[in-house]
Amino acid sequence: MKTALITGVTGQDGSYLAELLLDKGYTVVGLVRRLSTPNFTNLHFAKKRNNFHILTGDLTDPASLRTAIDKAKPDEIYNLAAMSFVKTSWDQPVLTQNVNFIGVLHLLEIVRSNKFIKLYQASTSEMFGNVPPPQKETDAMIPHSPYGVAKLAAHRMCKVYRDSHNLYVACGILFNHESPRRGMEFVTRKIANGVVKIKLGQQNYLSMGNVNTYRDWGYAKDYVQAMWLMLQQDDPDDYVIGTGISHSVLDFIKVAFESMGMEFDEIQHLEIDKRYYRPVDILELRADPAKANRVLGWKPSVSFRDLVRHMVEGEYKRLTQGQILKK
Numbered sequence: 001m002k003t004a005l006i007t008g009v010t011g012q013d014g015s016y017l018a019e020l021l022l023d024k025g026y027t028v029v030g031l032v033r034r035l036s037t038p039n040f041t042n043l044h045f046a047k048k049r050n051n052f053h054i055l056t057g058d059l060t061d062p063a064s065l066r067t068a069i070d071k072a073k074p075d076e077i078y079n080l081a082a083m084s085f086v087k088t089s090w091d092q093p094v095l096t097q098n099v100n101f102i103g104v105l106h107l108l109e110i111v112r113s114n115k116f117i118k119l120y121q122a123s124t125s126e127m128f129g130n131v132p133p134p135q136k137e138t139d140a141m142i143p144h145s146p147y148g149v150a151k152l153a154a155h156r157m158c159k160v161y162r163d164s165h166n167l168y169v170a171c172g173i174l175f176n177h178e179s180p181r182r183g184m185e186f187v188t189r190k191i192a193n194g195v196v197k198i199k200l201g202q203q204n205y206l207s208m209g210n211v212n213t214y215r216d217w218g219y220a221k222d223y224v225q226a227m228w229l230m231l232q233q234d235d236p237d238d239y240v241i242g243t244g245i246s247h248s249v250l251d252f253i254k255v256a257f258e259s260m261g262m263e264f265d266e267i268q269h270l271e272i273d274k275r276y277y278r279p280v281d282i283l284e285l286r287a288d289p290a291k292a293n294r295v296l297g298w299k300p301s302v303s304f305r306d307l308v309r310h311m312v313e314g315e316y317k318r319l320t321q322g323q324i325l326k327k
Contacts, residue, residue, distance in 0.1 A: 002076060004021050004026050004078060005029045005069065005076070005077045005078070006018055006077075007059065007080055007081035009032060009043070010040060010042055011080060012181040012220050013177075015042035016179070016181070016220050017224040018030060018052065021228065022052060027053070028052050030053070030054050031068055031081070034056045034058075042181050053072075056068070060098050060099060060103055060106075062110070078231075079107055079119065079121050080122050085147075087276075089145050089146040089147035093146040097149075100151055101150040104121060104158070105154075112165050115166070118168040118170070119168065120227050120231055121170070122227075123151055123173045124151045125174065125285045125287065126147060126285075127148050127173065128285065130142070130283055133284050133286035134286045134287060135285065135287060137173065144282055155173075158171050159238070162236055168231075169236050170231060170236040170237060172223075172226060174226075175216040175286075177218045177219065179307075179311065182220070188252060191206065191208075192311040193319075194206045195256040195257055195312060196319055197319070205269050206270055208253075208271070208273065209272070209277045210249070210276075210277055211248065211253065212250060213248065213249055214283065215284075215285050216244065217247060218241075218300045219302035219306075226241045226296060229296040229298055237295070239289075240292060242286070242288075243287065244286065255304070256311075256312050259309040259312040259313070260312060260316075
């Protein structure tokens with residue numbers, strides 16, 4: 001069977017993808033940076049799997065990257081490692097470029113000398129900026145953050161290498177996708193965690209930035225299926241992945257309260273804090289996934305309301321260690 005190397009394997013997407021590929025019979029090799037205390041919480045499912053392995057390496061260190069790939073001998077590489085928190089990219093713009101763009105260039109150079117390897121690159125809807133929705137593969141891309149700029153540079157470079165060197169490189173332009181495995185720094189996890197704490201009497205309100213921006217939110221477990229499908233096609237291409245429906249941050253908050261059996265009171269439960277605003281915000285991201293629907297046969301299976309409920313219930317379970325939820 002095939003071997004897949006996943007960078008960023010400890011994150012939300014990496015862990016769901018590893019789980020999917022293991023179930024398909026792959027040997028999965030996860031690439032992680034060498035840390036004093038690595039966080040393998042999301043990889044709980046892999047403990048008893050003898051076809052799952054961990055190697056250390058770093059996108060910003062091409063020697064370590066090449067060594068890891070030489071050891072793994074992968075048929076497929078899924079590059080999910082990134083500086084992925086958009087707001088932080090303004091504080092660390094150089095590091096963001098080094099990881100999200102230069103790191104991808106290192107990967108492309110290695111794949112250029114191993115042309116049998118298929119490469120998946122995690123692009124992002126943030127590349128579109130404020131281009132009017134719905135956004136599709138052929139629309140203009142005008143990012144509004146260092147994160148978006150770095151991702152767009154990598155996205156364009158993937159096409160250059162695909163066309164110039166005949167490499168199998170597919171880019172997934174994924175719109176926002178969430179799950180209970182999402183990092184706490186992201187707004188969706190922050191909301192789920194905060195609403196549960198309000199339910200439990202551990203805090204009184206949510207402190208938020210702009211709640212009137214709209215995003216196309218889907219379930220991460222659905223989206224990793226699309227990643228895999230992209231590398232199973234005869235020819236590499238780029239695909240927008242999303243639900244085609246957008247909701248505001250305020251909508252997310254309201255559904256989270258409903259999921260806890262509580263009535264949301266905007267005055268009582270919401271504090272707007274300008275510290276959480278981005279320097280430049282994107283008003284609405286909403287996918288046009290027609291190409292992925294048609295070519296890959298991919299469609300999301302989890303609705304927005306079920307996604308929010310799933311995240312809130314997961315947070316409740318974590319915070320109460322499995323107590324019965326009384327709505």
